[in-house]
Ligand SMILES: Nc1nc2c(c(=O)[nH]1)N=C([C@H](O)[C@H](O)COP(=O)(O)OP(=O)(O)OP(=O)(O)O)CN2
């Protein structure tokens with residue numbers, strides 16, 4: 001049922017939902033627009049030719065009206081299924097640079113992984129619902145992308 005204020009005006013309440021998912025992948029930080037020397041200089045050990053791996057933790061947050069009939073911003077079961085299709089199937093247990101066509105010419109930094117996830121999720125969700133992608137690349141390295 002719709003909630004009303006003291007003047008009987010319908011109150012719209014905004015909620016945020018976050019779903020967390022982890023995936024494992026390997027990558028190498030290497031930019032095709034830079035020389036080998038520049039890549040080594042900028043990316044250091046992360047430019048190791050044979051790559052290295054991470055257990056990434058992704059937090060997907062949606063923001064929207066709490067529906068007065070369902071009590072939900074969106075059904076988390078639907079969000080879980082979308083994350084399976086957009087994150088787990090293409091990225092889990094993959095070599096990001098070699099197995100994911102997007103990263104064949106885009107450096108697989110965590111910023112760009114966040115952009116990849118945003119771009120693929122935003123087109124599968126109702127307009128203005130996706131709020132934030134947060135990725136923990138390691139316990140200490142955390143990236144946030146909000147589609148800006
Ligand atoms: N702006 C960015 N910088 C870096 C990224 C990135 O995605 N965006 N990624 C890396 C590497 O992938 C690297 O694996 C991170 O290494 P490191 O900082 O050494 O990882 P830890 O947090 O585990 O290291 P500690 O030694 O424990 O501090 C580098 N830069």
Ligand SMILES: [Zn+2]
Nearest residue numbers: 027046052054
């Ligand atoms: Zn890395």
